[in-house]
Amino acid sequence: MGLVVQKYGGSSVADVKRIKRVAERIVKRKRAGNQVVSVVSAMGDQTDELIGLSQQITDTPPKREYDMLVATGEQVSVALLAMAINELGEEVVSLxxxxxxxITDNLHSKAQILEIESERLEKELSQDKIVIVAGFQGVTVNNDITTLGRGGSDTTAVAVATALKADVCEIYTDVDGVYTTDPRVVKEARKLPEVSYEEMLELASLGADVLHPRSVEIAKQYDVKLAVKSSFYCSPGTYIKEVAKLEKTNVVSGVTCNQDEVKISIVGVPDEPGIASKVFKKLAEQGINVDMIIQNLHYDDLNDITFTIEDDDLNQAKTILEKLKQELSYKELITDSDVAKVSIVGAGMVTNSGVAAKMFDALGSEEINIEMISTSEIKISCLLDKSEADEAVQVIHDSFNLSNLSGQDA
Amino acid sequence: MGLVVQKYGGSSVADVKRIKRVAERIVKRKRAGNQVVSVVSAMGDQTDELIGLSQQITDTPPKREYDMLVATGEQVSVALLAMAINELGEEVVSLxxxxxxxITDNLHSKAQILEIESERLEKELSQDKIVIVAGFQGVTVNNDITTLGRGGSDTTAVAVATALKADVCEIYTDVDGVYTTDPRVVKEARKLPEVSYEEMLELASLGADVLHPRSVEIAKQYDVKLAVKSSFYCSPGTYIKEVAKLEKTNVVSGVTCNQDEVKISIVGVPDEPGIASKVFKKLAEQGINVDMIIQNLHYDDLNDITFTIEDDDLNQAKTILEKLKQELSYKELITDSDVAKVSIVGAGMVTNSGVAAKMFDALGSEEINIEMISTSEIKISCLLDKSEADEAVQVIHDSFNLSNLSGQDA
Structure with missing residues (x-):
């Protein structure tokens, strides 16, 4: 009895058989008395196939045309899903x-949603239709098609839920919830029944498979109730709420590992004010997010600036930094892709001392070297060698006793 | 030195290699000093693949969703073509x-263009860009995606040429012009250097491969110069002009054969006024075009109404007519798909007597039975058994001496 926004990822609609199954789920939810809006990604590997076609033409397509191309992937899946729902006898429309x-900005292939117009959605819902929305895409004020980049469909779903003031936003995925760590790495990993938005934001780096940080940010900002559920099984999943509404605050909720970052060091920069801001401003202008940052002074009055970015952005970042070489008069640019960021996350961390020490101890006990450290109120991250990542996750998971439901004794 | 609108069909962009070749042609035309707008169909069999997906779900998809699905085909091809043109160093945008x-009406999958807004096209052209337009598709005033049905990309091209007041509209196809008849059937078939709009309208039934009648109608109405050319070879092609501008008026320009019609007979209808109009009105409401019509009175005061429609429309027409059975109180509905319509076309026919007699003589000499006849000012059509169609075309082509350039002695 409410307005439900759902999101189904690419693996949930990978083939016609799965599309039919999703159609059944949606119809069931509708017939239970709900208004339903479902946001859908492109079918399985369709996006990769489209990218494959473009790569036969060029490695550097104009981003506007790239978006024009890949946006067809979701248009195909929403049309097919609407056909399957119609076949089950429900009124439906795909959009x-x-x-x-x-409406998004015009940063093609990484666009950000500026606004969602709710008129069309409301009109269709008022006619008792199920509405199927193409995820991952938007349009600029000039009517050019954009894509939202990674995690785009999650973001679409949460933004649609916000615009419609939906009662809940359900994210269906190929895992059945949020775990204390990746169950493929640590077999004792445990599903968390609920986590806070803040923890989810940090845990999201477990992989965009689960839930993308941008969507959690929007959900937190507009207080949209989120649920992460399995597309294949019926299980309660994980609920994402405000800290105040949690049953219990975990000191450490989970251990995450991100292998998609690269480390860049700008070596031998003169120790002058404004150098770092110049670097990071240029990167930000191109939509490149910088994660961990360290700056340290040498004996010879030269700085090293070391930071991490997503590996997808490496080539673009190198081009930008090489153009700045004369202006910054640095000595050398060093990049390292063989790194992994292992983090612990927990809303209760801020009121517990010794959590960082315990994490470093655990790594030290296995002789794992820490290259960079960054901390926030609810997270501690260590950059280390990629080859030692799995071992690091396991030893930290053990050390905080996360496989045990009552094991919150950090 | 002008504004050129071009149309490339699905076989011209069937794969990446052909897309690159089309890109080169377009860039060449641009660098020769022209403004270029190219209308493009979906890649080769992509539309069939999309339809195949939908057929795995249902044989009767909602037409709105069908259009949503198949319209992605052209969106893929225009994006890829724009990438290929950009790679050659020209500014380009796909739309x-x-x-x-x-803007079209809302008769999904058979929509008609109501209006083309030229602002966006003019804006892009004024920025010196090549513009690539997705053929075959439009949008309703409610922002729903439509497709134009058969010959849609030709129609898009001519309508765009009209809206922009282009100097010429070039239709690139897999044949190199308009022939006196199908060269696959009659090996002596001869390419016509020019024909009138009216003749082209009739000849178009040679096959939508060449040029769809709807596009010729629009070209005639707005006096758009048309040229049919080969996408693969450089040859002058066939120009389509007003009669007044032709070098010479042909008595008979060509012989066509349409095998895509079916014959429907409504047998034993009471001889009352308004019966026929009721039938044809109901068919027209569903967008079904009726071609040849015969009505004849029996000795028992009952009429037979016999007519032909496109075979694609047969199932829909039968459903409509079966629903009317009680109202019309007819005795029987007979359909026949084994028919072919063989026609002769020529702008000079109207001022020459004996043309029809010569055609019937030719068919009679081969003992080919004529089932229905219809005539217009520039065309005579005979419906006959499909198995005799090729023989009929050959004997008529011979009879009017069409393989001989000077053989216009009907």
Whole structure:
């Protein structure tokens, strides 16, 4: 008895058989008395196939045309899903990002949602239709098609839920919830029944498979109730709420590992004010997010600036930094892709001392070298060698006794 | 030195290699000093693949969703073509039907263009860009995606040429012009250097491969110069002009054969006024075009109404007519798919007597039975058994001496 926004990822609609199954789930939810809006990704490997076609033409397509191309992936899946729902006897309409009015900025292939027009959605819902929305895409004010980049469909779903003031936003995925760590790495990993938005934000780096940080940010900002559920099994999943509404605050909720970052060191920069800001401003202008940052002074009055970015952005970042070489007069640019970021996350961490020490101890006991450290109120991250990542996750998971439900004794 | 609108069909962009070749042609035309707008169909069999996906779900998809699905085919091809042109160093932008503002009615999968907004096209051209337009598709005033049905990309091209007041509209196809008849059937078939709009309208039934009648109608109405050319070879092709501008008026320009019609007979209808109009009105409401019509009175005061429609429409027409059975109180409905319509076409026919007699003589000499006859000012059509179609075309072509350039002595 409410307005439900759902999101189904690419693996949930990978083939016609799965599309039919998703159609059944949606129809069931509708017939239980709910209004349903489902946001859908492209079918399985369709996006990769489209990218493969473009790569036969060029490695550097104009981003506007790239978005024009890949946005067809979701248009195909929403049309097919609408056909399958119609076949089950329910009124349904599919909408592209443009048709909904998902207005974005014009940073093609990494666009951010500026606004969602709710008129069309409301009109269709008022006619008792199920609405299927193409995820991952939007449109600029000039009517050019954009894509939202990684985690785009999650973001679409949460933004649609916000625009419609939905009662819940359900994210269906190929895992059945949020775990204390990756169950493929640590077999004792345990599913968390609930976590806070803040913890989820940090845990999201477990992999965009689960839930992308941008979508959690929007959910937190507009207080949208989130649920992460399995597309294949019926299980309660993990609920994501405000800290105040949690049953219990965990000191450490989980251990995450991100292998998609690279480390860049700008070696031998003169120790002058404004150098770092110049670097990071240039990167930000191109939409490149910088994660961990360290700056340290040499004996010879030269600085090293070391930071991490997503590995997808490496080539673009190198081009930008090489152009700045004369202006910054640095000595050398060193990049390292063989790194992994292992983090512990927990909303209760801020009121518990000794958590960092315990994590470093655990790594030290296995002689794992820490290259960089960064901390926030609810997270501690260590950058280390990629080859030692799995071992690090296991030893930290053990050390905080995370496989045990009552093991919150950090 | 002008504004050129071009159309490339699905076989011209069937794979990446051909897309690159089309890109080269377009860039060459641009660098020769022209403004170029190219309308493009979906890649080769992509539309069939999309339809194949939908057929795994249902044989009767909602037409709105069907259009949503198949319209992605052209969006893929325009994006890839734009990438290939960009790679050759020219500024380019691809546009969907919706982005151009190709406004259609809401008869999904058979929509008609109501209006083309030229602002976006003009804006892009004024920035010296090549513009690539998705053929075959448009958008309703409610922002729903439509497709134009058969010959849609030709129609898009001519309509765009009209809206932009282009100097010429070039239709690139896999044949190198318009022939006196199908060269696959009659090896002596001869390419016509020019024909009138009216003749082309009739000859178009040679096959939608060459040029669809709807596009010729629009070209005639707005006096758009048309040229049919080969996408693979450089040859002058066939120009389509007003009769007044032709070098010479042909008595008979060509012989066509349409095998895509079916014959429907409504047998034993009471001889009352308004019966026929009721039948044809109901068919027209569903967008079914009726071609040849015969009505004849029996001795028992009952009429037979016999007519032909496109075979694609047969199932829909039968459903409509079966629903009318009680109202019309007819005795029987007979359909026949084994028919072919063989026609002769020529702008000079109207001022020459004996043309029909010569055609019937030729068929009679081979003992080919004529089932229905219809005539217009520039065309005579005979419906006959499909198995005799090729023989009929050959004997008529011979009879009018069409393989001989000077053989216009009907």
């Amino acid at each position: 592209t990002g443009s048709q909904v009015g998902i | 969907t039907g919706s982005q151009v503002g190709i």
